[in-house]
Structure formats: C-alpha cells, structure tokens
Amino acid sequence: MPPRLAHLHFGSRLVALLLAGAGPGLLAESGHSVEIVLPADTVMFAPSSLKGFSAAQANCVVCHSTEYIRSQPPLSLAAWTAEVKKMKKVFGAPIADDQVEPIAHYLAETYGPARAPASGTPAPK
Numbered sequence: 679m680p681p682r683l684a685h686l687h688f689g690s691r692l693v694a695l696l697l698a699g700a701g702p703g704l705l706a707e708s709g710h711s712v713e714i715v716l717p718a719d720t721v722m723f724a725p726s727s728l729k730g731f732s733a734a735q736a737n738c739v740v741c742h743s744t745e746y747i748r749s750q751p752p753l754s755l756a757a758w759t760a761e762v763k764k765m766k767k768v769f770g771a772p773i774a775d776d777q778v779e780p781i782a783h784y785l786a787e788t789y790g791p792a793r794a795p796a797s798g799t800p801a802p803k
C-alpha cells in the first residue's frame with residue numbers, strides 16, 4: 679500500500695475514534711469548531727526517597743497516566759510485584775529485570791496497605 683493511502687486510513691480511524699468518544703453532540707456540531715476539555719491527567723508519582731520512585735516514574739507512565747496505578751486498592755507487595763511483572767510480560771513494558779523489585783517496593787510502600795486512606799472512591803475492579 680502506498681504511504682499516502684496508509685496515512686489516509688489512519689486519519690479516518692482517528693476521526694472515527696474522536697467521534698465515537700464525543701458522542702452525538704459532536705456529530706450534530708459537524709462543520710463548526712468544537713472545544714473539548716479533557717480532565718486533568720497526572721503523570722507524577724508521589725515523590726519518595728525510595729529507589730523505585732524514579733524507576734516507576736521512568737517506566738510506568740509511558741503507556742498510561744499514574745491514575746491507573748493510584749486508583750488501585752491498597753495492594754500488598756506481592757500483588758504490586760505481580761502487577762509490575764504483568765505490565766512487563768503481558769503488555770511488553772520495557773522494564774529491566776532488576777527494576778521490578780524496587781518499583782514494586784516503592785508502589786507497595788506508597789500505594790499499599792500502609793498508605794493514608796485514599797480520599798476518593800477506589801475504582802471498581
């Protein structure tokens with residue numbers, strides 16, 4: 679397929695996704711400019727002197743915001759370890775083997791059972 683066609687194909691898919699996400703309101707508005715305000719997103723973990731903080735910051739916000747991580751129930755070290763391994767094995771996160779433990783340790787300390795009670799309602803899982 680010539681590159682130009684590939685580009686057009688991607689473009690129309692993107693438009694379709696945007697329309698699907700915005701719902702009928704945007705469709706009705708077609709032809710006018712529409713302003714979409716997205717909710718604030720967080721790409722920072724809670725700062726910590728633990729070694730895994732910078733590793734998590736470097737490895738865990740490549741694909742999604744920290745909201746995915748912070749909205750989990752207070753998981754144990756074992757559960758966080760399994761979560762980090764899942765990101766690596768299942769989703770292909772480029773995390774070095776020797777970073778798995780420090781990251782899980784940081785997450786368990788910061789977002790585990792010992793953390794202060796979360797102010798928001800945990801995401802249903």
Ligand code: HEC
Nearest residue numbers: 737738740741742746747750761762765769770771772781
């Ligand atoms: C290669 C991309 C990628 C990286 C890097 C990545 N994740 Fe994920 N993560 C995903 C995907 C894909 C999902 C599933 C999203 C969905 O279900 O909609 C996910 C979901 C999650 C969830 C929600 C619970 C679950 O199991 O689905 C948590 C928690 C999470 N990631 C933590 C982490 C942590 C911690 C790191 C860093 C060690 C990390 N992620 C790095 C791709 C990634």
